[in-house]
Amino acid sequence: xxxxxxxxxxxxxxxxxxxxxxxxxxxxxxxxxxxxxxxxxxxxxxxxxxxxxxxxxxxxxxxxxxxxxxxxxxxxxxxxxxxxxxxxxxxxxxxxxxxxxxxxxxxxxxxxxxxxxxxxxxxxxxxxxxxxxxxxxxxxxxxxxxxxxxxxxxxxxxxxxxxxxxxxxxxxxxxxxxxxxxxxxxxxxxxxxxxxxxxxxxxxxxxxxxxxxxxxxxxxxxxxxxxxxxxxxxxxxxxxxxxxxxxxxxxxxxxxxxxxxxxxxxxxxxxxxxxxxxxxxxxxxxxxxxxxxxxxxxxxxxxxxxxxxxxxxxxxxxxxxxxxxxxxxxxxxxxxxxxxxxxxxxxxxxxxxxxxxxxxxxxxxxxxxxxxxxxxxxxxxxxxxxxxxxxxxxxxxxxxxxxxxxxxxxxxxxxxxxxxxxxxxxxxxxxxxxxxxxxxxxxxxxxxxxxxxxxxxxxxxxxxxxxxxxxxxxxxxx
Amino acid sequence: xxxxxxxxxxxxxxxxxxxxxxxxxxxxxxxxxxxxxxxxxxxxxxxxxxxxxxxxxxxxxxxxxxxxxxxxxxxxxxxxxxxxx
Numbered sequence: 001x002x003x004x005x006x007x008x009x010x011x012x013x014x015x016x017x018x019x020x021x022x023x024x025x026x027x028x029x030x031x032x033x034x035x036x037x038x039x040x041x042x043x044x045x046x047x048x049x050x051x052x053x054x055x056x057x058x059x060x061x062x063x064x065x066x067x068x069x070x071x072x073x074x075x076x077x078x079x080x081x082x083x084x085x086x087x088x089x090x091x092x093x094x095x096x097x098x099x100x101x102x103x104x105x106x107x108x109x110x111x112x113x114x115x116x117x118x119x120x121x122x123x124x125x126x127x128x129x130x131x132x133x134x135x136x137x138x139x140x141x142x143x144x145x146x147x148x149x150x151x152x153x154x155x156x157x158x159x160x161x162x163x164x165x166x167x168x169x170x171x172x173x174x175x176x177x178x179x180x181x182x183x184x185x186x187x188x189x190x191x192x193x194x195x196x197x198x199x200x201x202x203x204x205x206x207x208x209x210x211x212x213x214x215x216x217x218x219x220x221x222x223x224x225x226x227x228x229x230x231x232x233x234x235x236x237x238x239x240x241x242x243x244x245x246x247x248x249x250x251x252x253x254x255x256x257x258x259x260x261x262x263x264x265x266x267x268x269x270x271x272x273x274x275x276x277x278x279x280x281x282x283x284x285x286x287x288x289x290x291x292x293x294x295x296x297x298x299x300x301x302x303x304x305x306x307x308x309x310x311x312x313x314x315x316x317x318x319x320x321x322x323x324x325x326x327x328x329x330x331x332x333x334x335x336x337x338x339x340x341x342x343x344x345x346x347x348x349x350x351x352x353x354x355x356x357x358x359x360x361x362x363x364x365x366x367x368x369x370x371x372x373x374x375x376x377x378x379x380x381x382x383x384x385x386x387x388x389x390x391x392x393x394x395x396x397x398x399x400x401x402x403x404x405x406x407x408x409x410x411x412x413x414x415x416x417x418x419x420x421x422x423x424x425x426x427x428x429x430x431x432x433x434x435x436x437x438x439x440x441x442x443x444x445x446x447x448x449x450x451x452x453x454x455x456x457x458x459x460x461x462x463x464x465x466x467x468x469x470x471x472x473x474x475x476x477x478x
Numbered sequence: 479x480x481x482x483x484x485x486x487x488x489x490x491x492x493x494x495x496x497x498x499x500x501x502x503x504x505x506x507x508x509x510x511x512x513x514x515x516x517x518x519x520x521x522x523x524x525x526x527x528x529x530x531x532x533x534x535x536x537x538x539x540x541x542x543x544x545x546x547x548x549x550x551x552x553x554x555x556x557x558x559x560x561x562x563x
Contacts, residue, residue, distance in 0.1 A: 078559045082504070093505055093546035339515070393559045434504035442560045 080395045081439045085280075085430030086229050086257060086374055087397060091325070092282035098328040099284065102321035110320050111309060121320045128327020132289050135334045136255075136274065137265040144290045144310045145323055149256035150180040151303070152275035152290035153223075155314065156252045157184045159300030160221045160273070161193055168220035172249075174198045174206050174235075175415040176228050181254055185223075198224075202417045203366035204233035212243050221250045226258035226274075230399045230412040230428060231365035232374025234262070241270030250298055256280055256288075260333030261341070261371055266291055272298045278322065282433070283329030287322035290314075340433045341372065347431050347440045348372040354444040358451055360464075364413055364426060375429040378413075378422040381461040382454045387427060390450040394443055397428050482517070489536050490517055496540055499547035501554040503561050509543060 082090070102124070108117025110125045126140070133140040146152045161171060173185050175197050185195045196214045198206045206224060215222070222244050227234050237253060244251035252273035258264060259274075260281035266274060274291035278284055292298055292313065306315030333340075352363060352375055360380040376399075379387060384398040399410040409423035418426075429443070455461040460470060482490060490513070497509035516536075523529055 077556060078561070079556050081558055081560060090504065093500075093550070094542055096549070097542045097546055343511075434508045436504065436507045436560075438507075439558075439560050 080393050081442060082395045083429050083431065083435065083439070083443060084395050084397050085432035085435075086232075086428060087430065088279045088285065089282045089432050090434055091279075091284055092329060092332060094332060095283055095325045095329045099321045099325040102324055108320075110318050111307070124324045125318055125320055125327075128323045128330075131327040131331040131334070132276065135260060135264070135330045136276075136291060137267055138291050139294065141311075142266075142291055142294055144292055144313050145318055145326075146288050146290050146314055147286055148279070148288035149178075149254060149275040149277035152277075152288055153178070153180045153252075153254055154184050155290055155300065155303050156273040156275060156292075157181065157221065157223055158188065158303065159313075160250055160252070160298065161188050162301035163299050164220045165193070168218045170194045170196070170216050170219040171221050171223065172196045172198060172211065172214050172219060173223045174200060174225070176200055176204065176230075176233075176412045177223070177225050178229055178254055178256070181223055181225070200415050203369065204228060204231055204364075204412075204416050205235055205366075205369060206240075208236065208239050208243065211240065212247075215243070215247045215249055219247070219249050221252055223252040223254070226253045226255035226264070227262070227371050227374075228365070228412060229257050229374075230410055231376040231416070232257070232370040232372075233365040234258070234369050234371060237269045237271070244272075245270040257371070257374070260330060260337070261373060263337070266293070272296075278326035278329065281326075281329045281333050283326040284322045287319060287326045289326070336433075343433060344431050344435070345372040347435055347437060348375050348429075350437070351375055351429060351431070351440050351444065352377075355447060358448060361451075362422065364416060364418065373431045375431070376413075376426055377429070378418065378426040379451050380422060380425060381458055381464060382425050382451055384425045384427060386454060387425070387450060390454060391427075391446060393446055397430075398426055399428060482521075486517075486533065489533065489540065493536065493540055493543065496543035496547055499544075500550045502550050503558045505546075505550060 106120055108121040110118065110122040112118025129140045129143050133143050146155060171185060171188060171193055173181055173195065189195050198210055198214060200206050222240065224235050224240055226237055241251050250272045251270060253271055254275045255264060256275060256277040257280060259276045272293045276289040278287040292300065300313055302313045304315045309315050309318065352367065355361060355377050356363060362378050364376040364378060388396060388398060409420050410426060413423035413426055464470060493513045494510065497506060497513060500506035500509060520532055523532065
């Protein structure tokens with residue numbers, strides 16, 4: 001039961017039916033199974049058996065090879081190029097080198113005060129805290145280690161709301177926040193808080209006048225993300241911070257995508273709370289931090305109660321190996337920010353220029369305000385999921401990893417005012433410090449070929465080529 | 479790299495050799511680029527203190543590269559589609 005090329009690449013005129021072809025769960029898992037079978041078959045002698053459990057038949061491989069020749073896949077047991085740096089980044093070998101001693105010999109609990117094992121891990125954890133603090137010009141005492149940016153966002157928003165909730169019942173955020181901020185805000189709405197979701201303009205930035213007008217005497221918190229995870233747009237954080245300070249409202253920013261990539265100064269920008277993630281800066285998953293300002297003091301109701309670790313704001317034993325890796329990743333990010341930025345900018349400029357030379361292609365978000373590592377492009381008259389299936393040589397996403405299983409078009413792109421068709425056909429290219437220019441060349445050539453191939457199959461594209469205005473067509477309804 | 483002294487040149491070559499051991503395409507190429515750019519950027523350094531610091535740092539990086547290169551080989555993944563056979 002193999003996926004036929006014609007099924008995978010079928011384009012349904014969305015405008016006509018209001019629905020689209022998306023790979024079903026069965027198709028997806030079959031695709032993965034096929035891929036794993038290829039690898040297993042070709043590399044069983046060479047590589048460990050971790051990927052092949054439960055899947056291995058020669059039949060599948062031979063029929064897959066037939067199929068891949070028709071679909072033009074070049075995988076043949078190889079791994080795709082990784083171009084999804086906003087979802088996660090590979091762990092830097094230098095980071096892993098720092099973490100390994102904690103998994104082999106230095107396994108003490110950093111909170112144990114009575115022996116060497118505890119002392120040495122504690123000193124490593126404190127060193128990591130200094131590195132994280134230095135990257136945002138904060139005091140190490142203001143860094144609270146958490147499990148990641150989602151926890152930090154929850155902790156900041158719920159923490160402030162609940163602590164000041166008796167007097168202040170209003171929160172301001174934006175429409176393009178990460179799901180964990182929006183969902184937290186929804187949760188608070190259920191508990192009786194009022195939330196204002198600020199819209200963004202077509203470039204992807206919020207209107208500062210609208211923000212100022214939305215602030216009320218009972219506003220407790222403004223939460224606006226530093227860099228958006230889908231389109232890479234940077235908000236005017238300095239100005240937002242100034243407005244919040246003027247009105248004595250706490251300012252929280254989700255900087256999971258900004259931390260380590262662009263210079264951040266929490267004092268200059270008047271940031272009171274900031275969420276940080278470890279695995280977006282070549283560190284390990286499952287660790288992050290929350291910056292909580294001490295002067296003027298921000299008070300939070302903790303999510304976790306217990307042993308009183310982390311100034312009582314986040315009880316629980318710290319995952320010392322992950323934190324040490326996170327700290328080293330932050331140190332490297334600070335030391336090499338300019339170097340990495342130059343490399344990533346060079347690659348992304350080339351990628352954007354080449355892909356925009358394809359007709360009917362638009363880049364989402366004003367590149368002037370976007371971080372270079374995140375490039376979001378919509379290919380009109382091509383269905384995003386079909387393109388992703390065709391581009392199996394490249395690990396890409398059409399948006400956030402958290403929503404990549406959902407069929408609805410990106411709410412971020414819709415907030416930007418993109419019509420549903422363009423929102424459906426968007427692809428996010430995430431470039432990291434480990435991306436090579438050879439990979440970018442490969443991506444450019446492959447995307448160009450596949451977009452052309454898919455458009456040639458599309459009756460809509462044919463109509464557009466004939467000069468028919470698609471938006472004027474009256475489709476019959478059944 | 480003709481301007482490098484004997485010791486620096488040996489270190490430079492050892493670093494590149496250690497980088498070549500990485501089975502991961504991305505890490506290997508990053509290490510090549512990083513080593514070359516680093517040595518080119520510091521080509522003109524003549525201050526003995528600064529030079530000593532750079533050499534010590536490079537020696538530490540060499541140790542890391544050797545350890546991680548070995549790990550990369552032990553837990554190798556299949557090649558990427560861009561790699562030449």
